[in-house]
Amino acid sequence: MAKGPVGDWYKDARNTQGLLLDIFGVLYENGDEGPVVIPGSIEAVKKLKDAGIPVRFCTNNSTKTKAGLAKILLDLGFDVSESQLFPPPPAVSHVLKARNLRPYLIVMPDVLPQFADIAQTEPNCVVLGDAQTHFTYDNMNRAFQVLLSCPNPVLIAMGGGKYYQEAGEMKLDVGPFAKALEFASGIEAEIIGKPSKTFFLAALSDMGFSTDKVVMIGDDIISDVGGAQACGIRGVQVRTGKYRPRDEPHASVTPDGYVDNLLQAVDLFLAHR
Incomplete structure (x- = not known):
């Protein structure tokens, strides 16, 4: 190749x-x-x-906290520090706090600690990460219902990618699931991650x-x-x-x-x- x-x-x-x-x-x-x-x-x-x-x-990558991602890299032999890492979850957490948003989260369990100090009862926004098997019909339908029930609904996606490679196979990224909710609700997703200009400029x-x-x-x-x-x-x-x-x-x-x-x-x- x-x-x-x-x-x-x-x-x-x-x-x-x-x-x-x-x-x-x-x-x-x-x-x-x-x-x-x-x-x-x-x-x-x-x-x-x-x-x-x-x-x-x-x-x-929004399947891990910043610390979890750093551990993976260090265990693999990379000489990196947490301060060098720019994954979406910390940026999303900051946005939620700044805007007083209560998220309905569709994310992997490992990343939930990133949002532990944010109120999540009576959600007024939806946050999508690399949720993989957690993109079930029930979870997506609940997210759709949250968006319809809010007077000022907010949909946030931790990235806009179409697919990624894992174990030699292409798998759907978060982007297609965000597009499904956009189509159903008529609400445009805010991308916090690549290719968002805000994300690049923050780095x-x-x-x-x-x-x-x-x-x-x-x-x-x-x-x-x-x-x-x-x-x-x-x-x-x-x-x-x-x-x-x-x-x-x-x-x-x-x-x-x-x-x-x-x-x-x-x-x-x-x-x-």
């Missing part, structure tokens, strides 16, 4: 101050027996740290960098690459994770570059600094 790098995004590496990296499909993916490191990704992250390159890991704000000083590297050509480019951030597509040959070229998104994997991207980037 290796094709080698495409594009010259890395030639401006001296003027690039930091990187945004996706996690799932770039650092690791889930195999039949659990998380599996994508070859070269641990070395790539270490090289960036050794070179002093600021990194934020922007992910739509840049945390780094203190402008959009022209950062590169996003991900496996999702729409949410990672297209979302970043819509904010003025260069986007590079890796040929791992959910990448498929038909994505090259893509009908609606033209990445600033293609690379076989994260290690190839990091080596190109560091060689031109």
Whole structure:
């Protein structure tokens, strides 16, 4: 499958101050027996740290708390800290508190502690995460009823992806379930996660960098690459994770570059600094 790098995004590496990296499909993916490191990704992250390159890991993974996600990465051998991780649940929790929203949650059990201090009786909004087997008819129908019963209904989705890869198979992401509720209720979902501009800019704000000083590297050509480019951030597509040959070229998104994997991207980037 290796094709080698495409594009010259890395030639401006001296003027690039930091990187945004996706996690799932770039650092690791889930195999039949659990998380599996994508070859070269641990070395790539270490090289960036050794070179002093600021990194934020922007992910739509909403199956774990921030601490739970950090534990997975540390257990796999990645040298990362919680402060570098940008998953949707903490951002959603902040929004709910700021707007006094009481959510009806369709999320995985592991992420429920993120919302433990938020009132959930008489919900006035719906929050969808990577709920997988919890996207039952009863749960979706209850969410639909909540939206219809509220005078000012709010629908929040932790990401807008269509699908992801797990154990070699493509599986529905949260996006299609959000679209189903949009269709039924007539309410447009607020995306807190990729490809939301607000989500990308929050990561840049945390780094203190402008959009022209950062590169996003991900496996999702729409949410990672297209979302970043819509904010003025260069986007590079890796040929791992959910990448498929038909994505090259893509009908609606033209990445600033293609690379076989994260290690190839990091080596190109560091060689031109």
